[in-house]
Amino acid sequence: MSVFALVTNAAAAAEEAQAHAAEASSAGLPQLDPTWWPSQLFWLAITFGILYWLMSTRFLPAIAGAIEERRDRIADDLDQAGDFKRQAEDAESAYNQSLADAKAKAQAIAADTRAEMDDEIAALQAETDAQLAKQVAAAETRIGEMKAAAATKVGEAAAETARAVVETLIDEAPTEEAASRAVADAAARPEG
Amino acid sequence: MYRFRAEGPMEQFEIIPIFSLPTGSNLLAFTNSALWMVIGTGAIIVFFFAATRRAALIPGRLQSMAEVFYEFVSDLVRDTIGPEGRKFFPYVFTLFIWILVSNMFGLLPSLPGMPHALHTFTPTSHLIVTFALAMLTITIVIVYGLYKNGLGFFKLFAPSGLPLWLMPLLILIEVISFLSRPLSLAIRLFANMFAGHVILKLFATFVVSLLSAGGAVMLFGIAPFFGVIAVTALEFLVTALQAYVFAVLTCIYLNDAVHAADH
Numbered sequence: 001m002s003v004f005a006l007v008t009n010a011a012a013a014a015e016e017a018q019a020h021a022a023e024a025s026s027a028g029l030p031q032l033d034p035t036w037w038p039s040q041l042f043w044l045a046i047t048f049g050i051l052y053w054l055m056s057t058r059f060l061p062a063i064a065g066a067i068e069e070r071r072d073r074i075a076d077d078l079d080q081a082g083d084f085k086r087q088a089e090d091a092e093s094a095y096n097q098s099l100a101d102a103k104a105k106a107q108a109i110a111a112d113t114r115a116e117m118d119d120e121i122a123a124l125q126a127e128t129d130a131q132l133a134k135q136v137a138a139a140e141t142r143i144g145e146m147k148a149a150a151a152t153k154v155g156e157a158a159a160e161t162a163r164a165v166v167e168t169l170i171d172e173a174p175t176e177e178a179a180s181r182a183v184a185d186a187a188a189r190p191e192g
Numbered sequence: 193m194y195r196f197r198a199e200g201p202m203e204q205f206e207i208i209p210i211f212s213l214p215t216g217s218n219l220l221a222f223t224n225s226a227l228w229m230v231i232g233t234g235a236i237i238v239f240f241f242a243a244t245r246r247a248a249l250i251p252g253r254l255q256s257m258a259e260v261f262y263e264f265v266s267d268l269v270r271d272t273i274g275p276e277g278r279k280f281f282p283y284v285f286t287l288f289i290w291i292l293v294s295n296m297f298g299l300l301p302s303l304p305g306m307p308h309a310l311h312t313f314t315p316t317s318h319l320i321v322t323f324a325l326a327m328l329t330i331t332i333v334i335v336y337g338l339y340k341n342g343l344g345f346f347k348l349f350a351p352s353g354l355p356l357w358l359m360p361l362l363i364l365i366e367v368i369s370f371l372s373r374p375l376s377l378a379i380r381l382f383a384n385m386f387a388g389h390v391i392l393k394l395f396a397t398f399v400v401s402l403l404s405a406g407g408a409v410m411l412f413g414i415a416p417f418f419g420v421i422a423v424t425a426l427e428f429l430v431t432a433l434q435a436y437v438f439a440v441l442t443c444i445y446l447n448d449a450v451h452a453a454d455h
Contacts, residue, residue, distance in 0.1 A: 029202065030318075031386070036207040037320045038219050043226035044321055047233040051290055054237060056282035062244035063255075063262045070249055 158183040201393040205317055205386070208309040225321075228313040232293040261289065265439065272443035276450045283332065284446075287325065288439040291316055295385060295431030299424065316434075317385035319378060326377035329442045337449035344453030377441055384434045388427045395420040 159179040167173040174182075209221040243258035251259060265285045269277040298314025315321050337345040349366040350359060395416045402413035 030205040030207060031320070031382070033207075036209075036221075036223060036225070039209075039221050039223055040207070040225050040315070040318060040320050041324055042220040043222070043229050044315070044324055047226075047229040048286065048290055048325075051233050051236060052282065052286040054240070055286045055289075059240040059244050059258075060262065060282055060285060062247050063258055066244075066247035066249070066251065066255065067259060067262070069247075073249060 155180060155183055155187070201390045201397065203308075204311065204313070204389055204393060206308075207318075210309050224309045224311070224313045225315050225318060227310070228297060229294065229315045232297050232315070233290065235297070236289055236293050261285075268439060269443055272440065273447045273450055277443065277446065280332075280443075280446050284439050284442055287329070287442060288435050291325070291381065291438050292432060292435035295435055296428070298385065298389065299427055299431065314385050314389060316381055317389055319382045322382040323374070323378035325381075325438070326374040329377065329445060330374040333445045333449040336446070337452050340450065341453040345449070346452075348448055348452045373441075373445060377438065381434050381438055384430055388423070388430055392420060392423050392427065395423060 159176065162183060163173050163176070163179045208224045209218060210223060210227060212218050212221045239254065240258060243254040248255060262285070265288055266281060269281045269284050273280065294315045298312060298317065300312045302311040337348070349363050349370065351362065351366070354362060398416035399413045399420060402416070403410050
């Protein structure tokens with residue numbers, strides 16, 4: 001078979017199909033033929049009516065019920081979760097509260113102890129200071145006495161020496177009184 | 193070689209009676225259209241029966257799907273009409289699912305060798321069916337609108353806050369637009385289904401003609417073959433979209449009925 005023959009064959013087939021179409025359309029569109037309109041309306045009414053009845057009385061309420069139930073359940077679960085969360089938050093805040101209390105208590109105890117120890121230390125220090133001051137005062141007193149005694153002794157020794165020197169020089173011993181006066185005068189005279 | 197048979201693009205829309213009712217008259221005969229209405233409705237019922245049989249807290253696959261549909265339409269009704277739209281929800285839902293399934297089942301392939309009466313058929317590809325559904329919506333709008341708003345319903349045709357001299361013109365436009373609603377609703381759905389199936393059929397006819405020619409010419413059948421696949425995918429989108437559009441417009445019109453007096 002040549003290609004040309006094939007093409008004409010196909011064209012013939014297409015023509016045949018077109019002839020079919022023309023035949024169908026010569027009778028008019030099937031849609032515009034009113035013969036079967038009542039039947040179509042009748043069966044549409046029956047099927048659509050039954051479907052509407054089943055939908056409105058059975059299927060849609062069932063689906064709505066299931067969706068509603070799920071929504072309620074989810075809402076409940078969320079509520080419960082909220083409750084749990086609140087409880088956890090309460091527990092946490094209670095824990096934080098007790099932790100803060102304990103901290104404050106510990107700090108108070110530490111502060112008290114510190115203050116007590118400070119007081120004790122201060123008291124001890126004061127006692128020691130007072131004792132030391134007393135001892136220092138006693139020592140100073142003793143030193144003053146010893147100084148005075150020493151000064152007296154120096155004066156006496158000076159007067160003695162002066163008398164001895166004078167006696168040696170002029171063979172006449174001044175009285176003790178005169179010697180000590182002279183020593184006192186000399187001591188009172190400013191130096192240089 | 194197998195001889196493919198090509199039909200004209202209109203034969204798929206022919207109504208073929210299957211049996212008559214016992215009344216004897218052929219007027220209300222059970223036809224292929226009725227058969228596919230019953231198949232679609234039956235499938236919806238079986239699906240929802242299975243999905244809601246054991247309504248569980250943790251939904252199974254079917255129940256999840258049913259709930260997706262439910263929430264989708266429920267949101268649509270609530271967003272468009274508001275809380276008063278609740279009473280129309282079963283209607284809008286039934287409308288949406290019925291149109292969706294009858295559109296979509298029309299895309300099922302027919303079994304080869306079946307009698308013509310049992311070929312796949314799309315009930316919504318017939319104007320009378322879509323027109324009936326559109327009229328049902330408009331009737332509900334008018335009846336409920338009058339019941340709810342009384343004569344206030346007619347405020348729908350007279351938008352407030354307009355200069356008086358514009359009123360006659362506007363009322364005329366509004367009335368015409370209101371009257372054209374059922375027509376546009378019906379024709380939009382019908383035309384989409386009709387055109388989609390015609391295009392599918394034409395592409396398929398090309399494929400069949402070229403394939404039955406045999407030889408090298410069969411290669412020319414490849415392009416329309418992929419065309420059929422692409423158009424089929426597109427048609428799935430169109431079926432869902434048109435069901436959605438019908439439901440949305442129904443909601444918008446019902447919203448007018450509910451809130452007519454607020455205009």
